[in-house]
Amino acid sequence: MEGDPLLEVRDLRVYFETRDGTVKAVDGVSFSIEPGETLGLVGESGCGKSVTAMSIMRLVPHPPARTVSGSILFQGRDLLKLSEAGMRRVRGKQIAMIFQDPMTCLNPVLTIGRQIMEALQRHLGMTKRQARARAIELLELVGIPTAAKRIDDYPHQFSGGMRQRVMIAMALSCSPQLLIADEPTTALDVTIQAQILELIAKLRREFNTAVMLITHDMGVVAGVSDRIVVMYAGRPMETADAEVLFSDPRHPYTMGLLHSIPRLDEERKERLVPIQGLPPDLISLPAICPFAPRCTFAVDQCRAGVPELRLVELNHYVACIREITKERYAHAAVATSS
């Protein structure tokens, strides 16, 4: 970790006012991304990953949302304080985003080429000809065969994997310093997922683009991330270098996730060890550790307040007051499952 981070999110809290009450979608998220680094953001459905990403892009509608606290420093400037015009210059040019479902972001009545050229003409002031030539280059870069021919196709003429490539080509068109990829492969098959992950890794090697990769798949983050943030109920539970997170996890939730999924590289287990109970309702969350109701190791103190991230090793933070290790977890898991 040297130099200034490219992006630094500090104590971000984004709440939604709904008829049923306040949804604390993001409730105290902090992390940073160095230039050229890949950060994996993992967590299950509804834990606040997309709201975090959309907050960086300033694309969360206010209302119903309310940004209650926090700052998002990008190259030292707080994005939350930028004017809408200032933000438009950042969006797409310095920070680009790709979404889970590319079809919702591509305009069905415009050709693929027009859509890529639009950003090039707007942000980089290219002429139509230059933009078209560059668009073909970009499509080739992301592995669309016979790009010069396919550029005049419409989105529905492309498969899901090809559309995701187009999204990546569009995101790269202005050489952003940060690419936010929100579940870029969740809708895709494993063989196509492997192609897209390979492509993201290549961008990083060739252009030193920093990447924030959002997924619920522990396997996907393992392969491509330098650092990982594990989220639960709007809060980070654990943050560590990728290798450390998998070899020496310290949060019972992280361990629970790793234990409950069958893995191809291990001997087949007779029985999986599930995490008991259900994810919490983000409305009216009590001020306790959000994982405590499902945690085997919870003690009274876990329900006395919301644990903050604390440093347990160099660059390794955990929001848990207990000292739980992988070995203790495995031991307890065997005891409860038999």
Added chain:
Amino acid sequence: MVTAAQGVTTTHVGLAQPLVRIDRLHVHFPITSGILLQRRVGAVKAVDDISFEIWKGETLGLVGESGCGKSTTGRAILQLTRPTQGKVYFGDQELTALSGEQMRRMRKHLQVIFQDPYSSLNPRMTVGSIIGEPLQIHRMVSNRAELRERVQELLRTVGLNPYFVNRYPHEFSGGQRQRIGIARALALRPDFVVCDEPISALDVSIRAQIINLLEDLQEQFHLTYLFIAHDLSVVRHISDRVAVMYLGKLVELADRKELYQSPKHPYTRALLSAVPIPDPQLERRRERIILTGDVPSPVNPPTGCVFHTRCPIAQRICGAEAPQWRDINGNGHMVACHFAQPGPEPIALRGGGGAL
């Protein structure tokens, strides 16, 4: 689970009977054009000439990429979609020869659990009536009190509070709804259940709960499963044997251990190598087989071997001639590839040995 696995070992020496037998099954969906006069202009070959058996008490995993025909296969076995050609036997009954009415009576033996716990439950019915409906239709209960008792017992079986009978589906989480769907499928005490991606729509932290539940129920009620999924790690965990499908065809089918340790078809190998593994060091060292291109359309499948357009080892013959579906090791390891070689040859995931 243990008993089911042992059951399968014995089937290989020919002791057990197949519960379900699929013989040259085809499901082609017509593509028509024209508004008044519907002309048939082609067909989606969703399932194209597949044959396999499902042994009593086993879990047969069916994997393959989106659109390859997994759900259609499941639906065609249950006669929810009538096959275009081919036969399906349940025990010694030929389901494909039954009339609609006869099939309705068979239905209690054959059930399905759907992928989407949100859309598969009628939002206007209470949980009690959702689970109780099949019991009434098939006259499995004689009065209201008995119905209520059965429903509550089913709720308990799938790990839900019996007190929930009067609630509506929207009051439940995805995992709970999936349990309701399982309770409904079990209500008639079926012998055979098609589980069509039963955990894909669930939160990661509750998937293991449902997998364990399905395993417990299998043991308790001696169920036979066709388990459809695209997650190869989950399929390895739950299945006794695994079938791999590509573009309407079966490309490989083998005992779990053998399929994962020595896959014979290049597509199976590519699928296995693409599964992300939650171990950064291993992931970085791993050799991936990255397939080029996309899955072709089932309207116009490639000639010869359907996989040849993406296959890393394809030769001229592959585009010309469809490979035979053959038993390569003489032990029921079926594969359709011109270049598949017999023998064990484990693939290495972890450095040297195949620690699968």
